Amino acid sequence: MRTTQLATAFLLATAPLCAGASQTLTIYTYDSFVSDWGPGPVVREAFEAVCGCTVDFVAAGDGAELLARIQLEGTRSRADIVLGLDTNLTARAAATGLFAPHELEAPSLDLPVAWDDPLFLPYDWGWFAFVHDRARLPEPPESFDALIDSDVSILIQDPRSSTPGLGLVKWVEAAHGDRAADIWAGLAPRIVTVTRGWSEAYGLFLQGEADMVLSYTTSPAYHLIAEDDATKAAAPFDEGHYLQIEVAGMLANAPNPDLARDFLAFMLTEDFQSAIPTTNWMYPAVTPAEGLPEGFETLMRPETSLLFSPEEAAAIRDAAIERWRDGLAR
């Protein structure tokens, strides 16, 4: 790991020489990444300090809208980098033929699963989980079946318009396979509403509209670190928890391919990675040298991680969404 970091540092040090100071690196990413409260501003400043270039973020909705945007623009896109897809999308993204291999030897990653994708490199990850308020719900259900049998109310997102929503559908499929349709039918009475995106559901949860909300195991860290509020917690499920791994890749038609590759290498260095936990509220793909911020050690860490390969994820998506729809409509 140390050698690759050294190699990266060397690469970065020489980058300005070959790249030229006037270059602009265009990064397409999802909206919350570039927001004033997301990792964008920090990442931009850090990379501009070493690359001698200008970083231009272009935002598009969420991960899936981001991919749609790239497909809309096709080979005429100005983008060098697309940052913010996840493993639910990478198979479709690869199939567009718009992405180029990163050709980087990745440093050893702190992921719960092995990584060897030639097109995409991960920058952060997290487990989906149901978050609750300990004061309002001291003993949350600890499996989907327990949730079905309880009288706990939940908020979820629409898998057709939201990344966590699709994550939950995959979670049910990975954990229960054949029983997925029944699980959904059983969950239906527990569901208060299905929102378009994460923000609406989480906002409703904080307003007290439901006992639990589908989010990430890292969500309680925000309340603990930013608000000094230790009441929020993620409920551990016996089945294990589905993973989301967020990735970036460079485009085959990138106007600045060398700079793009430099950025992908930079993405796995300390400067980028240390910004992730308290701006994106996810686990960094490479744990910073001084470890995770204080408070992360209190988070629930599932014993089992569930994840479909990109190909499997793409193959079962439509049928899984169909089961979700039918189950809830029953």
Place this chain on the structure above:
Amino acid sequence: MGRGALWAGGLVAALLIALNLGTLGAVALRADAPGRLGAADWAALRFTLWQAVVSAGLSVALAVPVARALARRSFPGRALLITALGAPFLLPTLVAVLGLLAVFGRGGIVNHGLAAIGLGPVSIYGPQGVILAHVFFNLPLATRLILQGWLAIPAERFRLAAALGFGPSEIARHLERPMLREVLPGAFLVIFLICLTSFAVALTLGGGPRATTVELAIYQAFRLDFDLGRAALLALIQFGLCAVAAALAWGVASPAGFGAGLDRPVERRDGGSLMLKAQDVALVALAAAFLLTPLAAVVARGLPQITELPAPVWQAAGRSLGVALASAGLTIACALALAVAVVRLAPRPRIAGALEGVGLMALAASPLVIGTGLFLILFPVLRPTAAALPATALVNAAMALPFALRALLPALREVEATQGRLADSLGLHGLARLRLLILPRLARPLGFAAGLAAALSMGDLGVIVLFADAQTATLPLQLYRLMGAYRMDDAAGAAFLLLAASLTLFWIFDRGGRLGARN
């Protein structure tokens, strides 16, 4: 006005056709395969139609007694109340939904009240939530349209009724029902169209996949499958539905302009009985409570946060203000050009009708398809971020145009009918006619339309999402980003700011129009 007016009107019409249909064409052309609809799309179509009919019917039905109560009572603060009741229509959906939940949600005021008297909670989520929200948004519009109808009944008619000793039921039969027959179909149609293309409401309050609207299905086709063919086909179906609805209501008299003054109660001598008085007071109070409590909840939650708001929120508010003003200016320019051409073409009713239809077309369009199409058209020639704010102002203007046109047309017809000959005889043409006759005489509806356009634009979270980056975020987008960054307190403050900015903009323009009106 001469040929110039027709050219300007034609140009605006061409622009609108390009914006509404050209964008759809751009999306369809870019599609890899012709669109095909699945079972879920048909279900979405059925739900959309059903909820739009119920929402529009309920809004109109509830508006009739409220409008009648407002028409026959005068009380201190009546004008202010009528203005305030219009607020939900101007409200950004996101803010309105938050307000509705604070009242009708699981932890809201209503359920707290029910729990206090030992009753179980009622759920807002599901089809009933979608309909409740649509009634919340559109009851004010329906009330305004119908109240306008009431005030259009000449006072002499009521005097005659009093002289003949009519009671409330005779008045209803001879004066009110004929008026309602004229006004209701138009009011129903407008609200039906608004509910038909609704997006954000169904997304949060729908309760599940059954409450999927066509506009949501368009979004999903675009986002989940990148199926542009299906998105275009769905948008076309949405257009078709709106056209059929418009055709069904065709021939029925269109509602009078709702930009005219509503601050005059009808002078009438019926309704003097104590029972009727109590009934009217109760109705107005109920409507006010239903419409204003959610707003109060937004204020109560957000006002304390306003001083804590981070700088980017204020910057976004400044940008939104600029977009809103640009959009209002554009709306007024386009609406005036169209209205003048429509009135000018009155001797050729088919062409005039078609032109008016083009102006109302945006009611049937899918903002998402317009945004995507505009993106496809502009992307090869412009950097999307450079086009973000102008594109937003443009699309917002097109969306506000139907309402502006509705407000201006009757007033302009009136001006041309009473003073057109005099202006003609004096050779008052072109810009001089605009400056000396039309603008001063239309100050009221112009102020109203500009206020409406500015407020609607202020709260719109539509195409900006496709174009924006960190530097071009508008206030609604910034509000959304705050929610996405867990910052719910700041989001509440931003929601209040958005509410205050929308209503203030509307108030200033509307007030300015009233003051500018010289009779």
Place this chain on the structure above:
Amino acid sequence: MARATDGLHLQDVEIRQEGFRLTADWTVAEGARVAVLGPSGAGKSTLLGAIAGFVAVSAGRILWAGRDLGLLTPGDRPLSILFQDQNLFPHLTVAQNLGLALRPSLRLDRAEWARVAEALERVGLGEMEARRPAQLSGGQAGRAALARALLRARPLLLLDEPFAALGPALKAEMLALVAEITAEAGATLLMVTHDPRDAQAITDQVIVVAEGAASAPRPIAELFADPPEALRAYLG
């Protein structure tokens, strides 16, 4: 007798509207003062509307001094018209209403504003420049409209009963003012009225509009001495 090219010439004119037809074929000499008399609904206003350019002519031509008016917009025709009502823009001041006569853009120079003031003085409204029409009495509004016609100085003045709502004394006063103004300017006057006394007060000829035709102008004394059938029924 004036030459054929002088004055107002209606040449085989026919006006057709739904269930209505009016023909006219005659000449009014330049400088003549003509009353247009006839029962309600016979088409007096329609006749004036056609001359002013508000009503389309289905056949024939309307000429002034030999020039076909058919191609001219109402504002470009060599005439001023006063309607039954709405003769002043309610949102403009009296002075602005008059100023429109000189420049429809209202961008008047100092000399032109002075002419406006002079015209107001002439009709006895010297102090009323800054008022709006709503602040004027009926008689004052009529004077203001006449003052504007004076400023426009077109050779033909059409009055479509603009003083019908005034009391008898006031109306007589206004008619006297009309007579003065037209005499000063040498203008030709066509005045709709349904009151023979108005006609006798200031006009010397009469056009009778009845039963689908506008008759050629006849000297007023001759007409009242021997009224035609249509007029006799109307006069009772």
